[in-house]
Amino acid sequence: MNTHFRSRTARGVAVVSALALTLTACGREGGGGGGGGGGSASPGITDDSVTLGVTTPLSGATAGPGTCTVAGVKAYFGAKNAEGGVEFGDGKTRTVDIRALDDTYDPQQAKANYDQLKNDVFAMTAGLGTPTNRAWRDAAIADEVPQVLIMTGDPLFSDTEESPWQLGFVPIYxxxxxxxxxxxxxxxxxxxxxxxxxxxxxxxxxxxxxxxxxxxxxxxxxxxxxxxxxxxxxxxxxxxxxxxxxxxxxxxxxxxxxxxxxxxxxxxxxxxxxxxxxxxxxxxxxxxxxxxxxxxxxxxxxxxFAKAPQSPAFAQDEDVVEYLAALKEHGDYPDPPAFPHCQWSWMIGATLEQAFGEMTEPTRENFMEALRSIEDFQAPLMLEGTAVNTSEEGQPAVSTLNVQKFNGKGYDTVESFG
CATH class of the missing domain: 3.40.50.2300 (Response regulator)
Structure with a gap:
Protein backbone atom coordinates (compact mmCIF):
# COMPACT_ATOMS: atom_id res chain seq x y z
CA MET A 1 0.00 0.00 0.00
CA ASN A 2 1.57 3.28 -1.11
CA THR A 3 0.28 6.13 0.96
CA HIS A 4 0.67 9.90 0.80
CA PHE A 5 -0.93 11.63 3.76
CA ARG A 6 -1.02 15.40 4.21
CA SER A 7 -1.40 17.19 7.52
CA ARG A 8 -4.99 18.22 8.12
CA THR A 9 -3.74 21.60 9.33
CA ALA A 10 -1.46 22.29 6.39
CA ARG A 11 -1.65 25.81 5.11
CA GLY A 12 -2.10 26.52 1.44
CA VAL A 13 0.73 28.97 0.99
CA ALA A 14 3.50 29.56 -1.48
CA VAL A 15 6.19 27.97 0.62
CA VAL A 16 9.34 28.99 -1.18
CA SER A 17 8.27 32.62 -1.50
CA ALA A 18 7.16 32.80 2.12
CA LEU A 19 10.40 31.22 3.29
CA ALA A 20 12.47 33.62 1.21
CA LEU A 21 10.67 36.58 2.80
CA THR A 22 11.11 35.11 6.27
CA LEU A 23 14.79 34.46 5.79
CA THR A 24 15.37 37.90 4.30
CA ALA A 25 13.70 39.45 7.33
CA CYS A 26 15.80 37.29 9.63
CA GLY A 27 18.91 38.37 7.80
CA ARG A 28 18.04 42.04 8.30
CA GLU A 29 17.58 41.39 12.01
CA GLY A 30 21.10 39.99 12.21
CA GLY A 31 20.81 36.60 13.91
CA GLY A 32 23.75 35.26 15.86
CA GLY A 33 25.15 32.75 13.35
CA GLY A 34 23.53 33.57 10.04
CA GLY A 35 26.49 35.07 8.27
CA GLY A 36 26.41 38.31 6.34
CA GLY A 37 24.02 39.12 3.56
CA GLY A 38 24.84 40.13 0.02
CA GLY A 39 26.47 36.81 -0.78
CA SER A 40 29.22 36.91 1.89
CA ALA A 41 29.98 33.38 3.03
CA SER A 42 28.29 31.97 6.12
CA PRO A 43 30.30 30.03 8.72
CA GLY A 44 31.35 26.54 7.74
CA ILE A 45 31.78 27.08 4.00
CA THR A 46 34.74 28.14 1.88
CA ASP A 47 35.48 28.00 -1.83
CA ASP A 48 36.88 24.50 -1.32
CA SER A 49 34.82 22.82 1.39
CA VAL A 50 31.63 22.83 3.44
CA THR A 51 31.27 21.37 6.94
CA LEU A 52 28.06 19.82 8.25
CA GLY A 53 27.31 19.06 11.90
CA VAL A 54 25.43 16.13 13.41
CA THR A 55 24.33 15.55 17.01
CA THR A 56 22.90 12.07 17.45
CA PRO A 57 23.06 9.11 19.87
CA LEU A 58 26.29 7.20 19.29
CA SER A 59 26.10 5.37 22.63
CA GLY A 60 23.29 4.19 24.87
CA ALA A 61 20.01 2.47 24.06
CA THR A 62 19.55 4.19 20.70
CA ALA A 63 23.15 3.91 19.55
CA GLY A 64 22.27 1.43 16.79
CA PRO A 65 20.10 3.74 14.73
CA GLY A 66 22.08 6.79 15.86
CA THR A 67 25.33 5.36 14.52
CA CYS A 68 23.57 4.76 11.23
CA THR A 69 22.56 8.41 10.96
CA VAL A 70 26.23 9.31 10.76
CA ALA A 71 27.42 6.34 8.73
CA GLY A 72 25.08 6.87 5.77
CA VAL A 73 25.75 10.57 5.27
CA LYS A 74 29.50 10.09 5.80
CA ALA A 75 29.47 7.29 3.25
CA TYR A 76 27.59 9.38 0.69
CA PHE A 77 29.87 12.37 0.87
CA GLY A 78 32.97 10.26 1.40
CA ALA A 79 32.30 8.69 -2.00
CA LYS A 80 31.62 12.10 -3.54
CA ASN A 81 34.81 13.54 -2.03
CA ALA A 82 36.79 10.64 -3.46
CA GLU A 83 35.46 11.61 -6.89
CA GLY A 84 36.61 15.21 -6.43
CA GLY A 85 33.77 16.76 -4.46
CA VAL A 86 30.29 18.17 -5.01
CA GLU A 87 29.53 20.80 -7.63
CA PHE A 88 27.61 23.75 -6.22
CA GLY A 89 25.34 26.13 -8.10
CA ASP A 90 27.85 28.97 -7.73
CA GLY A 91 30.32 27.09 -9.93
CA LYS A 92 32.58 25.96 -7.09
CA THR A 93 33.35 22.31 -6.37
CA ARG A 94 33.64 21.56 -2.67
CA THR A 95 34.41 18.59 -0.49
CA VAL A 96 31.84 17.91 2.25
CA ASP A 97 33.08 17.22 5.77
CA ILE A 98 30.97 15.74 8.58
CA ARG A 99 31.46 16.55 12.27
CA ALA A 100 29.40 14.27 14.49
CA LEU A 101 29.02 14.36 18.27
CA ASP A 102 27.34 11.87 20.62
CA ASP A 103 24.31 13.10 22.57
CA THR A 104 23.32 9.67 24.00
CA TYR A 105 19.70 10.64 23.21
CA ASP A 106 19.90 13.22 26.00
CA PRO A 107 18.35 16.63 25.18
CA GLN A 108 20.74 18.58 27.39
CA GLN A 109 23.77 16.99 25.73
CA ALA A 110 22.26 17.57 22.28
CA LYS A 111 21.98 21.30 23.06
CA ALA A 112 25.58 21.34 24.31
CA ASN A 113 26.71 19.62 21.10
CA TYR A 114 24.89 22.21 19.00
CA ASP A 115 26.51 25.05 20.95
CA GLN A 116 29.89 23.47 20.30
CA LEU A 117 29.29 23.06 16.57
CA LYS A 118 27.19 26.04 15.51
CA ASN A 119 29.97 28.52 14.73
CA ASP A 120 32.05 26.03 12.76
CA VAL A 121 29.49 24.23 10.61
CA PHE A 122 27.40 25.48 7.70
CA ALA A 123 24.31 23.45 8.68
CA MET A 124 23.18 20.78 11.11
CA THR A 125 21.65 17.64 9.63
CA ALA A 126 20.68 13.96 9.99
CA GLY A 127 20.50 13.80 13.80
CA LEU A 128 18.04 11.34 15.36
CA GLY A 129 15.36 12.07 17.91
CA THR A 130 12.43 14.34 18.73
CA PRO A 131 13.41 15.49 22.26
CA THR A 132 17.04 15.91 21.26
CA ASN A 133 16.27 17.98 18.17
CA ARG A 134 13.67 20.03 20.03
CA ALA A 135 16.26 20.86 22.70
CA TRP A 136 18.13 23.23 20.37
CA ARG A 137 15.46 24.16 17.82
CA ASP A 138 14.82 27.61 19.32
CA ALA A 139 18.54 28.30 19.48
CA ALA A 140 18.99 27.32 15.83
CA ILE A 141 16.21 29.72 14.84
CA ALA A 142 17.75 32.55 16.87
CA ASP A 143 21.20 31.82 15.46
CA GLU A 144 19.86 31.33 11.91
CA VAL A 145 21.56 27.94 11.60
CA PRO A 146 19.86 25.36 9.32
CA GLN A 147 18.58 22.31 11.23
CA VAL A 148 17.52 20.25 8.26
CA LEU A 149 16.74 16.75 7.03
CA ILE A 150 16.74 15.54 10.60
CA MET A 151 15.32 12.18 11.65
CA THR A 152 12.24 13.08 13.62
CA GLY A 153 8.62 12.79 12.61
CA ASP A 154 7.67 15.81 14.71
CA PRO A 155 5.49 17.99 12.42
CA LEU A 156 6.77 21.17 14.12
CA PHE A 157 10.02 20.85 12.18
CA SER A 158 8.13 20.94 8.87
CA ASP A 159 6.14 24.07 9.68
CA THR A 160 7.94 26.88 7.84
CA GLU A 161 6.17 29.60 9.80
CA GLU A 162 7.01 28.17 13.22
CA SER A 163 10.38 26.66 12.19
CA PRO A 164 11.85 28.71 9.31
CA TRP A 165 15.33 27.19 9.66
CA GLN A 166 14.16 23.60 10.05
CA LEU A 167 12.99 20.72 7.86
CA GLY A 168 12.37 17.12 8.82
CA PHE A 169 13.32 14.25 6.55
CA VAL A 170 11.23 11.20 7.49
CA PRO A 171 7.41 11.11 7.33
CA ILE A 172 5.73 12.75 10.28
CA TYR A 173 4.42 10.48 13.01
CA PHE A 305 10.24 4.39 1.77
CA ALA A 306 13.71 2.83 1.45
CA LYS A 307 15.04 -0.29 -0.21
CA ALA A 308 16.23 -2.80 2.39
CA PRO A 309 19.66 -4.27 1.58
CA GLN A 310 18.84 -7.49 3.45
CA SER A 311 15.84 -8.15 1.20
CA PRO A 312 16.50 -10.71 -1.57
CA ALA A 313 14.51 -8.49 -3.92
CA PHE A 314 17.22 -5.82 -3.72
CA ALA A 315 20.34 -7.97 -3.35
CA GLN A 316 21.57 -7.06 -6.84
CA ASP A 317 19.95 -3.64 -7.03
CA GLU A 318 22.40 -1.08 -8.44
CA ASP A 319 21.58 1.50 -5.75
CA VAL A 320 22.02 -1.04 -2.98
CA VAL A 321 25.31 -2.41 -4.29
CA GLU A 322 26.80 1.09 -4.59
CA TYR A 323 25.50 2.11 -1.19
CA LEU A 324 26.84 -0.95 0.68
CA ALA A 325 30.27 -0.55 -0.89
CA ALA A 326 30.45 3.12 0.11
CA LEU A 327 29.09 2.40 3.59
CA LYS A 328 31.96 0.01 4.19
CA GLU A 329 34.68 2.14 2.59
CA HIS A 330 33.68 5.64 3.67
CA GLY A 331 31.12 5.23 6.46
CA ASP A 332 33.16 3.06 8.83
CA TYR A 333 30.28 0.59 8.82
CA PRO A 334 31.59 -2.81 7.68
CA ASP A 335 28.42 -4.91 8.05
CA PRO A 336 25.10 -4.70 6.23
CA PRO A 337 23.03 -2.24 8.29
CA ALA A 338 20.45 -3.59 10.68
CA PHE A 339 18.67 -0.24 10.88
CA PRO A 340 16.99 1.75 8.08
CA HIS A 341 18.58 4.97 9.33
CA CYS A 342 21.73 4.17 7.34
CA GLN A 343 19.67 4.20 4.14
CA TRP A 344 17.80 7.31 5.22
CA SER A 345 21.00 9.28 5.86
CA TRP A 346 22.38 8.15 2.48
CA MET A 347 19.24 9.69 0.94
CA ILE A 348 19.82 12.80 3.05
CA GLY A 349 23.24 13.12 1.47
CA ALA A 350 21.73 12.91 -2.00
CA THR A 351 19.07 15.48 -1.08
CA LEU A 352 21.68 17.85 0.29
CA GLU A 353 23.62 17.49 -2.94
CA GLN A 354 20.51 18.52 -4.86
CA ALA A 355 20.23 21.66 -2.75
CA PHE A 356 23.95 22.43 -3.06
CA GLY A 357 23.59 22.24 -6.82
CA GLU A 358 21.00 25.04 -6.74
CA MET A 359 22.92 27.38 -4.43
CA THR A 360 24.14 30.53 -6.14
CA GLU A 361 25.61 32.08 -2.98
CA PRO A 362 27.60 30.44 -0.14
CA THR A 363 25.08 31.49 2.50
CA ARG A 364 22.76 29.68 4.84
CA GLU A 365 19.85 31.77 3.59
CA ASN A 366 20.45 30.75 -0.02
CA PHE A 367 20.88 27.13 1.02
CA MET A 368 17.48 27.12 2.74
CA GLU A 369 15.82 28.57 -0.35
CA ALA A 370 17.47 25.93 -2.53
CA LEU A 371 16.58 23.12 -0.14
CA ARG A 372 12.95 24.18 -0.04
CA SER A 373 12.59 24.01 -3.82
CA ILE A 374 13.17 20.28 -4.45
CA GLU A 375 10.27 18.48 -6.13
CA ASP A 376 9.78 14.81 -7.04
CA PHE A 377 13.42 13.88 -6.51
CA GLN A 378 13.86 10.11 -6.68
CA ALA A 379 16.76 9.81 -4.28
CA PRO A 380 18.90 6.68 -4.54
CA LEU A 381 17.49 3.78 -2.47
CA MET A 382 13.93 5.14 -2.55
CA LEU A 383 11.14 2.63 -3.13
CA GLU A 384 8.96 2.96 -6.19
CA GLY A 385 6.17 5.43 -5.60
CA THR A 386 8.10 7.50 -3.05
CA ALA A 387 10.03 10.72 -3.62
CA VAL A 388 11.57 13.76 -1.96
CA ASN A 389 9.42 16.88 -2.05
CA THR A 390 10.53 19.75 0.16
CA SER A 391 8.08 22.48 -0.88
CA GLU A 392 4.91 21.11 0.73
CA GLU A 393 3.90 23.19 3.73
CA GLY A 394 3.43 21.08 6.84
CA GLN A 395 5.24 18.08 5.38
CA PRO A 396 8.82 16.82 5.75
CA ALA A 397 11.07 16.03 2.80
CA VAL A 398 9.54 12.55 2.54
CA SER A 399 5.81 12.14 3.09
CA THR A 400 5.16 9.13 0.84
CA LEU A 401 5.55 5.63 2.22
CA ASN A 402 4.64 1.99 1.65
CA VAL A 403 2.90 -0.21 4.22
CA GLN A 404 4.69 -3.54 4.52
CA LYS A 405 4.32 -6.90 6.28
CA PHE A 406 7.19 -8.90 7.77
CA ASN A 407 7.75 -12.12 5.81
CA GLY A 408 10.17 -13.80 8.23
CA LYS A 409 13.30 -12.24 6.73
CA GLY A 410 12.28 -8.86 5.38
CA TYR A 411 9.13 -7.01 4.35
CA ASP A 412 6.67 -7.26 1.47
CA THR A 413 4.49 -4.33 0.43
CA VAL A 414 0.80 -5.04 1.08
CA GLU A 415 -2.43 -3.51 -0.15
CA SER A 416 -4.84 -4.88 2.45
CA PHE A 417 -4.81 -6.14 6.02
CA GLY A 418 -4.53 -9.85 6.68
Missing part, protein backbone atom coordinates in the same frame (compact mmCIF):
# COMPACT_ATOMS: atom_id res chain seq x y z
CA UNK A 174 0.83 11.22 12.04
CA UNK A 175 1.54 9.96 8.52
CA UNK A 176 2.75 6.59 9.79
CA UNK A 177 -0.05 6.19 12.30
CA UNK A 178 -2.65 7.09 9.72
CA UNK A 179 -1.16 4.60 7.26
CA UNK A 180 -1.64 1.80 9.80
CA UNK A 181 -5.20 2.88 10.48
CA UNK A 182 -6.02 3.03 6.79
CA UNK A 183 -4.64 -0.48 6.32
CA UNK A 184 -6.62 -1.88 9.25
CA UNK A 185 -9.76 -0.22 7.94
CA UNK A 186 -9.50 -2.41 4.80
CA UNK A 187 -10.31 -5.48 6.91
CA UNK A 188 -13.84 -6.88 6.77
CA UNK A 189 -13.44 -8.51 10.18
CA UNK A 190 -13.96 -7.07 13.65
CA UNK A 191 -10.82 -6.10 15.57
CA UNK A 192 -9.94 -5.11 19.12
CA UNK A 193 -6.94 -2.79 19.41
CA UNK A 194 -4.54 -2.27 22.32
CA UNK A 195 -2.24 0.78 22.22
CA UNK A 196 1.10 1.42 23.92
CA UNK A 197 2.78 4.73 23.12
CA UNK A 198 5.73 6.78 24.24
CA UNK A 199 4.55 9.57 26.55
CA UNK A 200 5.70 12.47 24.39
CA UNK A 201 5.08 14.06 20.99
CA UNK A 202 6.46 10.96 19.28
CA UNK A 203 3.87 8.62 20.77
CA UNK A 204 1.05 11.15 20.65
CA UNK A 205 1.62 11.79 16.94
CA UNK A 206 1.42 8.11 16.03
CA UNK A 207 -1.75 7.60 18.06
CA UNK A 208 -3.34 10.76 16.66
CA UNK A 209 -2.79 9.58 13.09
CA UNK A 210 -4.01 6.05 13.81
CA UNK A 211 -7.19 7.19 15.55
CA UNK A 212 -8.03 9.66 12.80
CA UNK A 213 -7.86 6.88 10.21
CA UNK A 214 -10.09 4.42 12.06
CA UNK A 215 -12.64 7.02 13.09
CA UNK A 216 -16.05 5.84 11.97
CA UNK A 217 -14.92 2.25 11.37
CA UNK A 218 -17.57 0.18 13.15
CA UNK A 219 -15.47 -2.98 13.05
CA UNK A 220 -12.54 -1.51 15.05
CA UNK A 221 -12.59 -0.96 18.82
CA UNK A 222 -9.78 0.38 21.00
CA UNK A 223 -10.05 -1.71 24.18
CA UNK A 224 -7.05 -0.45 26.18
CA UNK A 225 -4.47 2.32 25.89
CA UNK A 226 -1.32 2.86 27.98
CA UNK A 227 1.87 4.91 27.82
CA UNK A 228 5.49 4.53 28.91
CA UNK A 229 8.39 6.94 29.41
CA UNK A 230 11.35 6.96 27.02
CA UNK A 231 13.61 6.58 30.05
CA UNK A 232 11.86 3.41 31.28
CA UNK A 233 13.93 0.24 31.42
CA UNK A 234 10.94 -2.11 31.32
CA UNK A 235 7.39 -2.11 30.00
CA UNK A 236 6.48 -5.58 31.31
CA UNK A 237 3.67 -4.19 33.45
CA UNK A 238 2.08 -2.42 30.49
CA UNK A 239 2.38 -5.49 28.23
CA UNK A 240 0.82 -7.66 30.94
CA UNK A 241 -2.16 -5.34 31.32
CA UNK A 242 -2.66 -4.96 27.56
CA UNK A 243 -2.48 -8.74 27.09
CA UNK A 244 -5.47 -9.13 29.39
CA UNK A 245 -7.55 -6.91 27.10
CA UNK A 246 -7.99 -9.68 24.56
CA UNK A 247 -6.90 -7.38 21.73
CA UNK A 248 -5.96 -9.01 18.44
CA UNK A 249 -4.17 -5.86 17.21
CA UNK A 250 -1.28 -4.21 19.07
CA UNK A 251 -0.36 -0.66 18.03
CA UNK A 252 3.03 -0.15 19.68
CA UNK A 253 4.35 3.39 19.12
CA UNK A 254 7.76 2.78 20.67
CA UNK A 255 11.11 4.34 19.77
CA UNK A 256 13.51 2.48 22.10
CA UNK A 257 15.08 -0.62 20.53
CA UNK A 258 15.64 -2.72 23.71
CA UNK A 259 12.07 -2.04 24.88
CA UNK A 260 10.64 -3.11 21.53
CA UNK A 261 12.55 -6.40 21.66
CA UNK A 262 11.46 -6.95 25.26
CA UNK A 263 7.83 -6.21 24.31
CA UNK A 264 7.85 -8.86 21.60
CA UNK A 265 9.34 -11.38 24.00
CA UNK A 266 7.06 -10.54 26.93
CA UNK A 267 3.86 -10.86 24.89
CA UNK A 268 4.92 -14.35 23.84
CA UNK A 269 5.60 -15.32 27.45
CA UNK A 270 2.02 -14.29 28.19
CA UNK A 271 0.79 -16.23 25.14
CA UNK A 272 -0.62 -13.01 23.71
CA UNK A 273 -0.10 -13.10 19.97
CA UNK A 274 -1.79 -10.18 18.22
CA UNK A 275 -0.84 -8.58 14.93
CA UNK A 276 1.58 -5.69 15.54
CA UNK A 277 1.92 -2.24 14.01
CA UNK A 278 5.46 -0.93 14.52
CA UNK A 279 7.07 2.45 13.73
CA UNK A 280 9.55 2.48 10.87
CA UNK A 281 12.50 3.28 13.14
CA UNK A 282 11.90 0.28 15.45
CA UNK A 283 10.96 -2.43 12.97
CA UNK A 284 14.36 -3.70 11.81
CA UNK A 285 14.17 -7.42 10.93
CA UNK A 286 17.72 -8.21 12.02
CA UNK A 287 18.10 -5.93 15.02
CA UNK A 288 14.60 -6.14 16.51
CA UNK A 289 12.20 -8.65 14.98
CA UNK A 290 14.46 -11.70 14.92
CA UNK A 291 15.77 -11.21 18.50
CA UNK A 292 12.20 -10.55 19.60
CA UNK A 293 10.84 -13.72 18.01
CA UNK A 294 8.46 -11.86 15.70
CA UNK A 295 7.82 -14.94 13.58
CA UNK A 296 5.51 -16.15 16.37
CA UNK A 297 2.94 -13.50 15.52
CA UNK A 298 0.32 -13.64 12.74
CA UNK A 299 1.47 -10.35 11.28
CA UNK A 300 4.05 -7.61 11.89
CA UNK A 301 3.38 -4.44 9.91
CA UNK A 302 5.51 -1.36 9.41
CA UNK A 303 6.09 1.34 6.80
CA UNK A 304 9.03 2.20 4.60
Missing amino acids: QNEGEAFGELLATSSEEHKVAILSQNDDYGEGYVEGFKSAIEGADNIEIVDELTYEATDTSVDAQITELASSGADIFFNAMSVTPLMIASLQKAQQLNWKPSWFLPSNTSSPGAILEPGGAAAYPGIYSVS
